[in-house]
Amino acid sequence: MPQPATAVTDVPAPAVPRWLLATRVLKAYVALTKPRIIELLLVTTLPAMILAADGWPPMWLTLATLVGGYLSAGSANAFNSYIDRDIDAVMKRTRNRPLVTGAVAPRDALVFAWVLGAVSLAWFWFVVGSPLSAGLTLFAILGYVVGYTLLLKRRTAQNIVWGGIAGCMPALIGWAAVRESLSWTPFLLFLIVFFWTPPHYWPLSMKFRKDYAHAEVPMLPVVAPTRRVAIEMIAYAAAMILTSLVLVPVAGMTWVYLAVAAGAGAWFMKGCIELYVRSQRGDEKLREMRLFRESIVYLTLVFAAVLVDPFLPDLLTVWG
Template identity: 55%
Template sequence: MRTGQQPSGHGFGSPGAAPRATNQNTVLGRAMGKVLAYIALTKPRVIELLLVATIPAMLMADRGNVDLWLVLSTLFGGWMGAASANSLNCVVDADIDKVMKRTAKRPLAREAVPTRNALVFGLALGLASFAWLWWRANLLAGVLVVITIAFYVLIYTMVLKRRTWQNVVWGGAAGCMPVLVGWAAVTGSLSWEPFVLFLIIFFWTPPHTWALAMRYKEDYKAAGVPMLPVIATEEHVTKQILFYSWAMVVTSLILVPAAGLVYAIVALLAGAWFLLLAHQLYRGVRGGAEVKPLKLFLQSNNYLSVLFVGLAIDSVLGLQTISEMFS
């Protein structure tokens, strides 16, 4: 090519190729952004509780056996149910999500997804969850997941959350439902064991949530959400955390006769460890020391994971239960 001759526009790196590549990248980037926004509506990190709770309940219901396909099918159906509830929660809570720093980046708060689309998305997931669980498991499992979605959205999000400090106490029942769904998927019925698992998560929810709310109480106050740390002193909050922590640990021990030695040991050690953390938080607040409630929040996730993994291992091993040992 002679000096001064212009490139043809068809070669590598030519000016004519740049706009097309840029446009393609822009379109792809927008599409990926939309996909990620819809995924964010489902609150993937919150759904981790589904995995932690459902699998051990199913393994305990069929102690000594593992029906992998039923477990995977139930998890998929339960995931759609939890994703539905979380998406609809985002629709209802869009106004306060915009106010709170912790939630300001959620899709509806930053208008990354139209509200109508999010509503249809959430309802479609709920319907799909019911149909899937009815098909792959049984009608009871499908009905229970519909009850879960309705309770979380209509009772907790629309009624309790903005009206009473007991919002997470009673509203937390929705987060306990995966153990009932899992048990029902295996047996087609319910018995006392899944209700004990239900109560473990029920009593776990207030310490878990209030520890987080202590850290972000100004956010909740700005949004007009009457979380306990917003309306009560830190000493009262930590005293309530202690009460529910003890209730949780004692309830976990009620399950020991129906489980084996592995679960019994894990429940005792994990329970003692969590109670130590809860008492340390309470003593720190009473003594006027600088406390880190977020530590208890994070460790509460570890406690529940360790306890339920212990139950899963115990159930898969299928050894004698404690009651059988002494019968």
């Protein structure tokens, strides 16, 4: 029998414009590189270059080094996204990442990571013209991908401490790009970031403790009492502040840098101590995310002071 006529007919969905599809794909691949993390890495690269040059390095060298830094960090982060896609899928904070949503296929992400890594090494060697920077870049990528992501992250509560070494490398890479050598000064910049990493990342881990526990990632706030975590944060913050002050005699920094480093360090230490006090009282609201944001402000202030410091003698002479 013939079917009765209906008022509604099947209408094909409108085709998505190619430019919109291309934009979505591009955004997904950019997300694989984790741009917000790279911003912090570049914050430490440029000041190291300016300190190495005792002024502004050649503009082309500066831009080339920053581009190379983005490529190498993007490669490491893309490898991390590929390896940790199972963890990202069970954590609320990371469920919208490209490999979880299917915006990028795992194989494509892996190829992307390899290509970025290879290009970044060639970029530092031939474009920046610094074999030393290329070698340090390779060490940084391997440190993050193999050292942190594959070996440490799922096995030890100290994962972010030693795995964070890769995040300290931009200071050495930036310095080497200018001088093609290393000295105590860039290693002190390296150590500032090294000691800063635990009190920066552990507050975030406190906030998402249940997420990490569900994913079976043994971040220190997951496996240890908050009081112990707060004590270790204070210890690392103290080492960080001391290192930032040692930079004054070693690198010949001015009183302006000293004032900023001491003031910002005291302010950040106050936040760590307050978190410890709240944990001792058993407060439900630790305000850990406020301390997380303050840690970013601290690092930005200190490295901004490093950036400005080489120009201060000339400015003070002009004003005088």
